[in-house]
Amino acid sequence: MPLSELELIRQAQRGDERAFTRLVSHYESLVYGFAFKVCRDKELASETWQDTFVNVYRKLHQFDGRSKFTTWLYTIVVNNCRMKRRKSKLEVASVSIEAPGGFHDTRGTDDEGRGAQTTIPPWKETPLDAVMHSELKGVLDSAIQKLPMDYRIVFILRDVEGLSAEETGRILKLSVPAVKSRLRRARVFLRERLNPYMTT
Amino acid sequence: MHRIHRHTANCRNVAKHVQEQLDYGLSSGAYRKIKEHLERCPKCTAYLDSLKKTVFLYQRYPDPHVPKRMRQRLFAVLNLH
Numbered sequence: 001m002p003l004s005e006l007e008l009i010r011q012a013q014r015g016d017e018r019a020f021t022r023l024v025s026h027y028e029s030l031v032y033g034f035a036f037k038v039c040r041d042k043e044l045a046s047e048t049w050q051d052t053f054v055n056v057y058r059k060l061h062q063f064d065g066r067s068k069f070t071t072w073l074y075t076i077v078v079n080n081c082r083m084k085r086r087k088s089k090l091e092v093a094s095v096s097i098e099a100p101g102g103f104h105d106t107r108g109t110d111d112e113g114r115g116a117q118t119t120i121p122p123w124k125e126t127p128l129d130a131v132m133h134s135e136l137k138g139v140l141d142s143a144i145q146k147l148p149m150d151y152r153i154v155f156i157l158r159d160v161e162g163l164s165a166e167e168t169g170r171i172l173k174l175s176v177p178a179v180k181s182r183l184r185r186a187r188v189f190l191r192e193r194l195n196p197y198m199t200t
Numbered sequence: 201m202h203r204i205h206r207h208t209a210n211c212r213n214v215a216k217h218v219q220e221q222l223d224y225g226l227s228s229g230a231y232r233k234i235k236e237h238l239e240r241c242p243k244c245t246a247y248l249d250s251l252k253k254t255v256f257l258y259q260r261y262p263d264p265h266v267p268k269r270m271r272q273r274l275f276a277v278l279n280l281h
């Protein structure tokens with residue numbers, strides 16, 4: 001964390017309102033982007049965003065500067081995402097993602113969800129044009145909404161936000177092997193859900 | 201880490217290692233064995249490609265921008281200006 005940033009946080013901790021509003025403008029996109037990636041709904045993301053910054057405002061004195069500020073911030077937004085989530089009917093039961101065979105149909109498959117006998121059809125090229133079209137966005141939204149929340153958060157922190165397994169583990173209070181195992185399952189799950197769309 | 205022996209490497213082992221490869225890179229020995237397997241196994245090659253594309257697509261999904269009214273509402277809730 002740059003010194004000026006820590007100084008900004010300290011000023012906000014001392015009750016400097018302008019320092020706090022600057023802190024909000026530094027991190028508002030990170031929090032909103034993350035909340036949206038988790039819930040795939042702008043209204044819900046906006047509520048999560050507000051709850052998060054209200055928490056930050058009230059708990060800022062608890063931040064001691066020993067961890068990165070973003071680690072602390074992610075911890076708060078993750079908690080709010082969990083509380084905010086609607087009991088989605090789309091989300092599959094966590095049981096089925098833990099059990100081998102939870103990712104795929106019942107034909108002879110190995111534990112990575114691949115048909116042992118079948119061939120694997122190649123995926124079409126991913127779009128390189130600047131604008132991702134809405135049909136594809138819809139497919140991505142619907143696939144990730146079926147992924148249980150705890151796996152979804154690991155996938156987003158690691159693969160989309162680019163955090164290390166160690167930092168992800170600190171945020172979620174998980175061991176590094178647990179982070180890795182959830183990440184693998186999350187990827188396989190999403191891959192299976194995108195497969196029909198990407199092979200036709 | 202499970203050892204992959206040249207003659208016993210199967211697709212299932214490779215699938216696991218392929219994910220580690222995506223994450224951290226592998227030791228050169230393990231990497232070479234996976235590469236050898238991938239070179240003669242179109243199934244694993246297609247599978248690795250599809251996993252990479254899965255991650256890539258979610259990375260490319262554009263972030264929404266923060267509407268001004270959200271900030272105004274927050275500052276109103278907190279009594280700030």
Ligand SMILES: [Zn+2]
Pocket residue numbers: 210211212214237241243244245
């Ligand atoms: Zn293979």
